[in-house]
Amino acid sequence: MTRLIVLTILLALTGLTPAAAQSPGPLRIEITEGVIEPLPFAAPIFVAETPGAEAMAAQITRVVSADLTNTGLFREIPQGAYISGVTSFQSPVQYSDWKAINAQALITGAVSIQGNQVIVKFRLFDVFAESQMGDGLQFVASQDSWRRMSHKVADAVYSRITGEGAYFDSRVVFVSQTGPKDDRRTRLGIMDYDGANLEYLTDSNSIVLAPRFSPDGNRVLYTSYETGSPRIHVLDVNTVQRRVLENEAGAMSVGAAFSPDGSRVIYSLARGGNSDLYELNMASGQTRQLTSAPSIETSPSMSPDGRFIVFESDRSGTQQLYVMPASGGEATRISSGAGRYGAPVWSPRGDMIAFVKQNNGRFHIGVMRTDGSEERLLTASFLDESPSWSPNGRVIMFTRESQGASGAPSLYSVDISGRNLRRVPLDGAASDPAWSPLLQ
Secondary structure, three states, X not given: OOXXXXXXXXXXXXXXXXXXXXXXXXXXXXXXXXXXXXXEEEOOOOEEOOOOOHXXXXXXXXXXXXXXXXXXXXXXXXXXXXXXXXXXXXXXXOHHHHHHOOOOEEEEEEEEEXXXXXXXXXXXXXXXXXXXXXXXXXXXXXXXXXXXXXXXXXXXXXXXXXXXXXXXXXXXXXXXXXXXXXXXXXXXXXXXXXOOOOEEOOOOOOOEEEEXXXXXXXXXXXXXXXXXXXXXXXXXXXXXXXXXXXXXXXXXXXXXXXXXXXXXXXXXXXXXXXXXXXXXXXOOOOEEEOOOOOOEEEEEEEOOOOOEEEEEEOOOOOOEEEEEEOOOOOOEEOOOXXXXXXXXXXXXXXXXXXXXXXXXXXXXXXXXXXXXXXOEEOOOEOOEEEXXXXXXXXXXXXXXXXXXXXXXXXXXXXXXXXXXXXXXXXOOEEEEEEEOOOOO
């Protein structure tokens, strides 16, 4: 399902020497917790360089613009405001025309079609500095991968202007739900990060929940009731083949997550009213118990360096968050505010932990430092749960459920500053999002 895209750096497009091409212009968005005025940019419809490429050029331009605008950090200047257009990719930029409409960044591009292949190239300009930012890039792929190329262009623009890592060229696996609230049918769905290219990975014959991607994005762990009791399955995203991970007879396994290198699975195993954390070696099948306490330990998530595990436990009497060495041993409580804490997920940057907090009848998605300091609540609603990080650790996608007999879950995203709360455009109910790493 993942298609190869060939990336070529074209120094020839920049009109600069290699040394100069590597020096970005002064245009930069500094992302802070304060109010950010979106940066105005212009993105003229990419030039169609071969007959019949006009429609695809327009589609690609629209996706690039939507990716940037949806971050809340950029504002697209309407095409109708343009003083001049771009009719050739090689034409020099008329900076005065773009300054006149207050465009601070200008994205130009071109699209050509050769057989089943699409070639997309683009350049980014700092209008007020009258300079190009970075190298021109070219992407080549099959026609049905045009959206991926669009996301890659937007990723490059976003990273050059913000200094942040990319995240548009990624996917999300989630639980799709149909039917009435008291008789929901569930199956695993997978989509582009923006809700496009939806496909289904399982049928709706059994309850599924809590999917998690492997570090390479090729496998998904999830819990299924297919055998009658909850057990962890692993599914190959490309072949859609799946298998059950073995566990003790009569025990229930839930809440699984991969180690950063994908060689191990951390999960919660419940038996006799108690649950502990275990580690499974994917190659040997050997398991190792990590916790041993008369309490419920679940929802483990490993730090990106593989050294620590954060999890939720009621060992102190209520749901709280704890961190322990990945090898097991003594755990340290990191949550300290009022209310209950659960569903912790370590940021891919390694600097923060996202969580769900329940307090005074409201649910919140929040973030804190890995030692529990600097807690910040990003959302508040009747029911917010299941946070998942974007590949660059900048955005959190989560489930929000509406109230009442007809209430249903939907997927939302929010910036870690608490800004730019957005609903993911999906038809039907959806929950339990899990964001993939950047696609290869």
